[in-house]
Amino acid sequence: MSSSRRAKALVEVPALRADVLAGVPHGFLGRRGGVSTGAVAGLNVGLGADDAPEAVRENRARAVAAVAPAARLTTVYQVHSGDCVVAGDWDDAHRPHADALVTDKPGVVLGIVTADCAPILLADAQAGVVGAAHAGWKGAFGGVAEATVEAMVALGASRNRIVAAIGPCIAQASYEVDDGFRARFIARDETLGRFFAQGREGHWQFALEPFVAHRLALAGVGHVESLSRDTYADEEGFFSFRRATHRSEATYGRQFSLIARP
Template sequence: MTLKPFTSDLLADVSHGFFTRIGGSSTGIYHGLNCGRGSDDRPEAVQSNRTAITDFFRQPADHLQSVHQIHSPQVQILTAPQTDAPKADAMVTATAGIILGVLTADCQPVLFHDAKASVIGAAHAGHKGAKLGVLQNTLAAMEALGAQRQDICAVIGPCISQRAYEVGPEFLEDICQDTPEALRFFAQGKGDRYQFDLPSYSLNQLRAARIKEAVWTGHCTYSAPEQFYSYRRSLHENQPDYGRLISCICL
């Protein structure tokens, strides 16, 4: 199968990819490269798709590492492949051959690299995790492995864009409760609705952390159904479930 991940020049010194749904063994509403074991897709199709990822990186199947994502600020430091999937939303490692993989379907996949220290990270950052500090915690965990903030590059992959992310007033209040300046990431929508700019919100956090550089690839998961799975789009289309994209990085 032919996989077509997006890559970033900021991560050119390390193997990585923000994988689309193109390629893969899944069918029906999951058509393509669904890598989400938590979906109702056929387990054998999901496993075949995940094997395609490890083949892409030329690593053994058990080297693809993921966590049980719970929209938290928790980060796992990996020194060797593990068989369980602890509850967390980010991983970091300095061990070559470990593939860090996060699953998304509108939330942000964020890949990190310190080329000087040879430390990588991957985070799943929806609005909840971003507000709770998952990105800052990922940076701190990388530092624990020898990385330096001024040497870390971070790339936000395909996620829901502001024009597709309509929220209510209670959402705005939650985000701005402790950080009133976050109001600038909301645009007025119809009635009492707002449009939230999730990638700009997170880019602001990353740049405030004084890392070397941070960018968003600019791809909206909601707006490109042929390329991306989208949780919100599945709701609007009354689909019973949705596929999960995978984004990976490996030393």
């Protein structure tokens, strides 16, 4: 992308910012401002979204330009795990299987893709260490928040200085689960029942965002900001796997959450 087009992208690609990450280059992006068409119209950045490769490349370039111009984008091959890695100099074909990554290097922007799962951006600005995590229910349940904090501490971050923001994800009102889903949580800890509200018979409404905040608190993060934006309900603003599934659509787009060290 030319410098003029990058400058234009800074204006055209809206990004949600978290107060807790003020001073740290970051952004939670939605579907606005991209070039993709069809079912994934907008700023689709998913490599597996059955989109034109050139459109995904353009969207990714626009996204990076909107958050950390000239930085090198690093992502992982997300598998709904609790694993976190230190960002390296790999290409898309050789991304490690993990759901979070951290760095203390300048000129690197970390990227997490989501489409209902909760994106987490974390920083210890004083130490110059940042992290990004993809927390669906499996990842959150499996400890991805805790693993990310531990990886940041290993790079020199201080646990009591780390702050985190939880970006747009599916809200409790939109997230219906069955008895078996809830039972998995209750079997581990009966107090986790507070993250479920009674729904129709045999079903519950799961509060993913508060559960992720709970796991961050367990990891020692003292200041967590939740943006409380529902990806399922806001069709114009965000892609949603569950919405696409309910409509029997063939594919669905993904949005980026990005962070770079200050």
